[in-house]
Amino acid sequence: MTKIKFVALFSCLMLILLTACNTNEKSSIKLAEVTRSLFYAPQYVALEKGFFEEENLDVELQTTWGGDKTMTALLSDGADIALVGSETSIYVYTQNSKDYAVNFANLTQTDGTFLVAKEEHPEFKWKDLNDSIFLGQRKGGMPQMVGEFVLKKNNIDPHNDLELLQNVDFANIPGAFVSGDAEYVQLFEPTASVFEKEGKGHIIASFGEESGNVPYTGFMAKQSYLKENKDEAKRFTRAIYKAQQWVEENSAEEIAKVIQPYFEDTELDILTTSIQRYKDQDSFATNPSLKEEDWENLKEIMNEAGELKEDVPYDELVNTELAEEVANE
Structure with a gap:
């Protein structure tokens, strides 16, 4: 094999190896x-x-x-x-x-939130929220938009048929529900299940099931x-x-x-x-x-x-x- 051919072959092999190495770089x-x-x-x-x-x-x-x-x-x-x-x-x-x-x-x-109530509601219907105090999520965020969508779907005007609270930061909502006057709250897991286990609330409905994909x-x-x-x-x-x-x-x-x-x-x-x-x-x-x-x-x-x-x-x-x-x- 001539020197020129050897050099060309060697260069091709090196290029292949370098390409493989680059592909394997994390x-x-x-x-x-x-x-x-x-x-x-x-x-x-x-x-x-x-x-x-x-x-x-x-x-x-x-x-x-x-x-x-x-x-x-x-x-x-x-x-x-x-x-x-x-x-x-x-x-x-x-x-x-x-x-x-x-x-x-x-x-x-x-949606990943659940409706949690302070009291048990074995035969819950969405109309039970009428005239209640409902602790919702931040305005403009998906939890709150889905929450309002589900309420309207069930013939509830969230701004007139109940007292909707939207002035609590996301991280403080669970604590505000426990210490405040709200009868219902919209919570993610695992907080909803923790509340149920500790007797602080009861999961009575799913916003995810109501709002669809x-x-x-x-x-x-x-x-x-x-x-x-x-x-x-x-x-x-x-x-x-x-x-x-x-x-x-x-x-x-x-x-x-x-x-x-x-x-x-x-x-x-x-x-x-x-x-x-x-x-x-x-x-x-x-x-x-x-x-x-x-x-x-x-x-x-x-x-x-x-x-x-x-x-x-x-x-x-x-x-x-x-x-x-x-x-x-």
Whole structure:
């Protein structure tokens, strides 16, 4: 073999090896979650079961505590991907943001709150809320919009037929319910089950069951990130899909055991009960693809709440390409 041919062959081999090495390099992703919630169980499963590591991803999770703060982190590059309510992407889009956030993987497909009452209501009907004091969630957020949507669906005007309280911060709602005059409150798990176990309240209805399928919480990233980091985003989506399938196929108790490190102050039986509630009402999406009919339901809920300033087409803010690709592999 001539020296020139040898050098050429050697160069080709080195190029192949370098390409393979680059493919195997671990990518880092900064992930911001809007709050620490049992509702996001599949995400914690993906972390604890090593599904991100299998995709050669080093995911750094931070809890940003609130939709506004989460979106600020995403838009300012403090996070690459955000787990937050899909309504926030609409708010950003309608502010004429140039590099707006796009929903590319859905995580939860129903509302995650429950109606909790101070007294037992063995034969509860939604009309029982008339003339009551109801402690709701923050105005403009998905829990509150869904809450009002469900009340209206049951012929209750939330601003005239009852006393609706919306002036309490999210973190302080449980304490305000216990110490205040409110007869009803809208709570997430595991707080709702903890209250029931401690005799502080009784779960009497599900807002998730009443409101139907909606892209309640999902993963989004800026347009520029998805364009420049398509491979990383696809591997991220594949890890989430693996976790969604694992959650679907395993018991609530097994899921609780896996994610307990993220909820050290909550007993295993409460975690198990809460997860089972969510599984029973199909809250956890089994596929990361965000359906158009669910998006339309989201817009209807926002419109009923007076928060949809303009129509936002599904094709503008939803990208199902990655989700469909990993689901069809």
